[in-house]
Amino acid sequence: MKKALLGLLVVSALAGCASTGTKEAATVQDKSGQGAATTTGASQAVVNPLTDPNNILSKRSVYFDFDKSAVKDEYKPMVEAHAKYLNDHSDVKITIQGNTDERGSREYNLALGQRRADAVKKMMNVLGVKDGQIETVSFGEEKPKASGNDEAAWSQNRRADIVYPGE
Amino acid sequence: MFILPLLFAALPAQAALQIDIVGGAANQIPVSIVPFGGEAAMPQQISRIVNADLQRSGMFKMIDPAGIVPAPVEPTDVRFADWQARGADAMAIGKIIAQPNGKLEVHFRLLDVVRQMQLAGVSYVVSPSQLRATAHKIADVIYEKLTGDIGVFSTRIAYVMKLSGRYELQVADADGEGAQTVVASAEPIISPAWAPDGQRLAYVSFERKKPVIFVQNVDTGQRYVLANFKGSNSAPAWSPDGSKLAIALTRDGDTQIYTIGAQGGPATRLMSSSGIDTEPFWSPDGQWIYFTSDRGGSPQIYRLPAGGGAAQRLTFDGAYNVSPQVTPDGSQMVFVHREGGDHVAIMDLASRQVQVLSDTKEDESPSFAPNGKIILYATQLGGRGVLAAVSADGRVKQRLASKAGDVREPAWGPLPKAGGQ
Known part of the structure; x- marks a missing residue:
């Protein structure tokens, strides 16, 4: 998982201007389900839906079959939720990062990673998200999440990640 | 600057296999490289470098010159019967003379032991720092005279070294010596490609958080x-x-594939296809652009006339x-070619015959x-990225591994320009 948490506007405001405030909030956020705002002293803090572990928007990764770029049905509700969020927040711009496993040509994998990112983007476009809100990039096989020379690692790396600003 | 030399190291199993195959072919040329007069006092022993170059090519059987005393320096010193008795068909002799201005005169002769005649004689005036390069030139002369093919010992290779999350684009001599870092980055670097001038490399860097193509002069470091x-x-x-x-x-x-001027500027789309088109390669005669495309459902190799026309599919197997x-x-x-793993394969473009080489x-x-x-x-050995080489006929195999880190993305540079350096 990404260690940085995005746009914690509410939480960081509550945490005041102490430079460690955001870090404390981040630590709390990592303890999924324990209540994000308690250590900040506010009982009614609004939880950022993008990072709330109970919210589908906290899920960001679409996984693909070998040499495939079709978005499988199991990821559609998640993609739809992000599309709705982007439609409701038309000023928010995201990046979708495509990745592949390590097998085969680096350049072909770069192209395949791009196609995976584009597949997620196209699905969001169909759901009404504007082109200008989504940038797609590919890392090909160059930035594997899982190291290892087996299907367990490869399946983790055949992936497109939805990334919000500041993440 | 961070410099990691590559080490040539053939695997024991590989070497055994190699001797069987090459020995069966019985076409290695027996040649002896006699220590050059005066080289013992020099920072680089020319005869050793020449010997290593020729040996690595797999084309020669190196005959040990030790024990023939005194080692001949001039043609008149050579008793051909000694060398015939050792089985040498050819031999190299030479000498190095220090000039008063600090330069070195290197004289070299290649002799045909069987016909007892000179095949080549060349002299060079160089600085001491150029001794290694001079040895590679001598190896090129020997290779060309004895095999009829162009020698590549004076060329350079580029590759990417990954070490502790750091990526370095490095350039080294073809024997792996003299490695220098061209550019280093915390983000991946892939796909180095030599310009025909042998001085510039185009490559892809992720340093701007996405793939961007740079061109860099490897000698001056300037890039755009x-x-x-x-x-x-x-x-x-x-x-x-x-x-x-x-x-x-x-x-x-x-x-998709585009063309762009060597200085950048607008890009022109070469063709439109319904799939991925990538990995273009411009044929050295300028006639074709070869590329990988999955327009037919799986990634296959095609070529397109560089002047325009229809693409032809070249690979069908697998x-x-x-x-x-x-x-x-x-x-x-x-x-x-993927068939029980990813292997290097070669296709004869006239007959379309394919041979798996690795x-x-x-x-x-x-x-x-x-x-x-x-x-x-590039391949994997013991979980690490290494470079390997195979002759176009599949007979001679070599490995180049570094002491640490992963080596990948090799690109063999062009021949040095005639008259240069």
Whole structure:
């Protein structure tokens, strides 16, 4: 998982201007389900839906079959939720990062990673998200999440990640 | 500056196999390289470097000159019967003379032991720092005289070294010596491609958080952005005259091939296909652009007339054929063929016959030596990225591993310009 948490506007405001405030909030956020705002002293803090572990928007990764770029049905509700969020927040711009496993040509994998990112983007476009809100990039096989020379690692790396600003 | 020399190290098993195959062919030329007069006092022993170059090519059986005393320096010193008795067909002798101005005179002769005549004689005036380069030139002369092919010992190779999350684009002599870091980054670097001038490299760097193509002079370090369009910019390949490059862009959707001037500027789409088109390679005769495409459902190799026309599919065997490169004479294509693993394979372009060359299984990025006789590629050994080389006939195999880190993305540079350096 990404260690940085995005746009914690509410939480960081509550945490005041102490430079460690955001870090404390981040630590709390990592303890999924324990209540994000308690250590900040506010009982009614609004939880950022993008990072709330109970919210589908906290899920960001679409996984693909070998040499495939079709978005499988199991990821559609998640993609739809992000599309709705982007439609409701038309000023928010995201990046979708495509990745592949390590097998085969680096350049072909770069192209395949791009196609995976584009597949997620196209699905969001169909759901009404504007082109200008989504940038797609590919890392090909160059930035594997899982190291290892087996299907367990490869399946983790055949992936497109939805990334919000500041993440 | 961070310099890691590559070490040539043939695997024991590999070496045993290699001797069987090459010995069976019985066509290695027996040659002896006699220590040059005066070289013992020099920082580099020319005869040792020449010997190592020739041995590594697999084309020669090196005859040990030790024990013939005194070692001949002039042709008149040579008693051919001694060398015939050792089985040498050819021998090299020479001497190094220090000039008062600090320069060195290097004299070298190649002798035919059987016919007892001189095959070549060359003199060089060099600085002491050029002794290694001079040895490679001598090895090139010997290789050319005895095999009839162009020697590639004076060329350079580029590759990417990954070490503790750091990526370095390095350039080394063809024997792996003298490695220098061209550029280092915390983000990946892939796809180095030599310009025909042998001084500039195009490559793809992720330092701007997405793939962008740079061109860099490896000797001066100067560089510029060649292509930074929306989306991915990758797979640079130079035209034979160096005036432009073929590149892969995603600015209009799926990855497609474009051409762009060598200084950058606008990119022109080469063709439109319904799939991924990438890995362009401009044939050295300028006639074709070879590329990988999955327009037919699986990644296969095609070629397009550089002047326009319809693309032809070249590979049909198997579901994964990628990364084409073509010999300088345009007769053969090397590529990666997936069949129980990813192997380096070679296609005769006239007959379309395919031969799998490597017995390694995770091969990538094959690159021809500029004489078309050796293929350098990346593979895995013990969980680490290493470089390997195989002769175009599959008989001679070598490994190049570093002491640490992963080595990948090799690219063999062009022949040095005639009259240069």
